[in-house]
Structure formats: C-alpha cells, structure tokens
Amino acid sequence: MSLWDSLGVAWTALRSNLLRSILTTLGIIIGVASVIVLVAVGSGARSEVEKQIASLGSNMLVIFSGSSRVMGRSAGAGTDRPLSEADMTAIREKVAGVAAISGQLNGSGPVVFGNNNWTTTLSGVHADFLSVRDWPVVSGRDFIQQDIRGTAKVAIIGQTVVKQLFQGSDAVGSTIRVKNTPFLVIGVLAIKGPSSFGRDQDDLVLLPMTTARNQILGKSTLTTDQAGQIYIKFDPATDLKDAQEEIEAVMRARRKIQPGAEDDFNVRNLAEFMKARTEVLSTMTYLLAATSITSLIVGGIGIMNIMLVSVTERTREIGLRMAVGGRRRDIMRQFLVEAITLCLIGGLIGTALGVGAASAVASAAQWPVLISPGVILIALAAAGITGVFFGFFPARRAAGLNPIEALRSE
C-alpha cells in the first residue's frame, strides 16, 4: 500500500467523522498557534532589546551622582555633589583600560529654525561623546577638541529635531537658534528609535560641553567644571566588573567617603541592565514555550485517545483489510498516517491562527513581531512529531489485531 493510498484512506476516515476530527485537533491547533505567537512576539521583543543594547554602547560604564537608594535619598538630591571634569581626569589617569570618556550635562529648551520651533533636550557633551556611545553621525561631522576648547557655537542634532525643524531635509550647514543663540549644525545623528523606557532618543541637540555649560544651560547652581553624567568607554579586553570597582574606589577616595558609608554616586553598566531584561524576556519565553509544549502534549493525548477509539470502532474494517492482504505494517502505517494527518491539519490551522494573532499583536501594540518561515516549519514539525508519537501506540494496537477475531468483532 503506497503512502498516497494511506493518505487517501486517512482522509476518508477523518472526513467521515468530521466534527470529532476537528474537536480532536483543537489541542494541537492551540499548541501550534501559541508556539507561533510566542516565538514571533518573543523574537520581536528580543531583537528590539538587542537594538536598544546596541544603542546604549558596548563596553561602557556610566556614573551618575546620587545614591542607588533612590527612594531613601530622593529628598536630598540637591545635596548630592555633582560630578566634575576633575573626576573625569582622575578616572582617566587612575583606571585601567579607559578608551574614551565624556560627560553629558542635560537641560532643555527651545530650538528654532526659520518659522519652526521645537523644545527638546539640550546636552552638553565632550568631544568623545559619540564614540563613547557608539552613536554614528549620518551626515556632517563629529565634535572635535577645538569645538569644546573654543566654546564653539556648533550643534549635532537628532532625527526628531531634523524632522521638526527641517521637515527631514539636510540640516548640516544651517544655523539654528538654541535659546536665542545661533548655532551652526555640523552633524546629524543616525536614528536610534525609542529607548526601553519609551523615551525618544532621537529628540535631542548635542552642544559642546563648554558652550552648553557657560552660555546655554548656565544656572547659578552649575559649578565651573560640572560634567553631568560621565560615560566611559573601555578597551574591548577590559573586564567591566574590575573597571567598575576601580572607578568606585577612585570616586570614594576623591569624595572622602568613609569606609562603610554609602556611595553618593552610582556606577552602572547599562548594557548589563538591558541584558537582565533580555533574560527576563527569555524566562518568559521559556515559560510560554513550556505552556505550548504542554498543550501539544495534551493535544497529543487527545489524538491518541481518539485513535484508540477509532481502532476499536473499526476493528472489523481492520480485520477485512487484513483478510484481503493487508500486512501488519500496512495497517500500522494507515493509522499512523491518520494520526499524523490529523496533527498536521491541526498544525496548519494553528499556524494560520498563530500568524493571524501575531500580526494582530504587531499592529495593535506597535510591537515588532517577527514571523519567520523557520518557526512555522518548527511548529508544523512539532505537530507531526506529536502525531507520530501519540499515533504509534494506537497504530501498533491496530496492527497487532488477530484478523480472525477482528473479523468476528461487532
């Protein structure tokens, strides 16, 4: 008996019990659909997080002033000692493996070009800022030391600002007014997309640290060498854990923090932070995977159950098939093909539902959803394997029937 014949027989048998066949495959349908949805959503989320990690910069530590005990210390924020350029110098001198270092002093204010104006984040940065953050410039140029030293009135702007002020046309070479001071746009940043917290990372204007501190963000509270947050990029070979400890030691010494007292600054590895999020995501993915495997198993048991019923109901038919020359392996194959067909049909329906649901999630939640053909293949293979695994026992029972008794059964 050819495989094609077996398929024909299986199809006829399944169709003659259509409602039962459909109900039986529900478990498989749900299992496969959930596998596809979770992989699509999960891999979408993961690729998003990976993009964010990349936008944070690799091999990078950042120092904030303030305690890690945010809740306990928030009232005393003003008392925190700000980070300074002297701190940067000390770190550069005393910590091993520092490749580049930059402060970032943040404020906000309006920027104007022609009739357009836009309120955005204004950041004073040092010359190495973009290389520390791994932020490329898509047109124009990066800051150079002279811009900082000479308090140049130059700016590098993000894509959101380009969109708001220049309607997307090339901004390099134009002059914008930042808090009424004219600045020459020397560069435009590549698009980075929203951060993990939903903040628009493209909505900012970068200015030389000196210019920003002295002329734009200038408030009485700023000290003369205040640096905001300090971003430090390390050589690829550097162990960031060691580097972090070294920085903490340097900073504690500079700030004369007594042994046992808490830091009033904070060193973080943002990429590690994000990786932790990825791990949470993986854990969730595993949990969901376990759920879908469970539903595949439950579905498989349903299939096995109904196949056993089918073998019992069709005992006479099996006897007849044996009487007219069906070998055990023909009978075995017939029932296996039937179980596998049932599972694969469930798999196909589940795939359709899963792809539909994933697409719905994608458009509803603005969440990136990746549906790869590989996932569909894996889901279908899982359904097929379920069929083989749970179809085997009923098929073997059918093939093991004694033809004489089978023919005589009611």
Added chain:
Amino acid sequence: MSAPQAVRDAKPATKQAPGLAAKVLIRAENVAKIYTMGEQTVRALDGVTFEIAEGDFVAIMGTSGSGKSTMMNLIGALDVPTTGTLLIDGRDISKMDADDLAEMRNRSIGFVFQQFNLLARTPALRQVMLPMLYAHPRPVDPEGRARQRLSQVGLGDRLDHHPRQLSGGQQQRVAIARALVNDPKILLADEPTGALDSKTSEEIMGLFSKLNEEGLTVILVTHEADIADYAHRRVTFRDGKIIDDVRQEKRATKHAAAGGAS
C-alpha cells in the same frame, strides 16, 4: 461444454476425487489446531486429512464447534495449523510468517462473509479496488478491473453506490466482486447467504455456481443443508474431524444461469 464441465462429469463416483485431470489445490495432512485456554486445551481440529482439487465446489458443513470455522480460517490463510501440513496452491502455510500469509490471502484467496464486511460510506467501485491496494506489484488498471468485476456480478450500473444504497443481495455481490478482483485460486465463502432472504440466497448461490463453472474453486462454509446442496462435494465436520465426505450433483445445474448479468 468447457473444461470445468468435464471435470465435474469425471468425478461423481469417487470420494476423494483428485485423481484424474484435476490438479490438487489444497492438501491437508493430519492437520490439528489446538487452543490453550488456561489449563484447558481445545482440539478444534484433530488430525484432518483431505484434498480439494482445482475447479471443485465444496461445501464444508458442521455444527457450531465442529471445527469447520477453524478449517476455514486455515484454508483462508488467516491462521496456521498447530501441527500437520497444509498446502495451498503448492505452498505450505504452516511454515509461513504473517507477511507471507497476508500475501497468500491477497493473491490466492477471495473471501465472502456472512455480513458482507463492506467499508462504510465507500462507493462500490472503491470497495472492489481495496484488495488491489495491498497487491504487489500493483495491477495496471485497478479501476478498470474493479469495474469489470462489478459488471461480472451484475452491478455494472451501481459503481458509485454506497452500501446503504444497496440491497443485501447487491452488497453481497459487491463483496463477491471484491473477492474476485485479484483473480484468486479459491473463493472462500463463510455462510454467504446467512443474512439474505431465500430468493436472494438462490441468486447468490447461482452466482457461485456460475463462477465455479467458469473454473473457479469455490469452498462454502455453511450449516444449511439446502445451501450445501449447490456444491458438488460435501465435507462434514464434527468434533474436529471429518465424519463425512460425499460427492453430490443436485441443484447446481438448475441454478447455474441465475447469477450475474454479464
């Protein structure tokens, strides 16, 4: 008339008729079938020896428990003897494994059952094609063959009918067409009229007679004497042994033409 006619004419007197021109198709030598149920052993067949010649029409008779069904299962290659040898078409089935037995059934034996054993919701043509699914090698034109066999049993116009749309007699004709489709050596019928009224029974038996006249060996298992009358030879079993084996020639000719339409 034809050769089968001659065979029949040659035989009436002898008891174990093989001799003459006819080839021996089935030879049972001291065949026993013993079932063990717990501590009890049941000798369903207890040392049976006989021969059936090609082209014969044999009725196997006996009451329930006489061993006739067991004999039928052995002749049908559904089972193998516990001891003794049983040659069917020159091959000893007592030495066969399950696959060989299946092949033997597929090629050499056509089964007709009391309850027809047709597949539900399957058109007649597909029913008849079933044995060819398991044939190696596959016949060239299975559908054409099935169609031809259905015409042979007078159902050439019922190819697409499902069992439910057919009368009992018609269903049994489909089953007979199915039994014939692989050109078997033996047509083995187990109480083929047991579920039919007497008029339909006559028609079916007429069909068997006609097939036998065309040269097919027919073995009929029955407990009804008037059905056994159609056969040329009557073998009676009791307690696992043959107690009677006689040649007869009564009704066969009369009903020979009552069968199929072809």
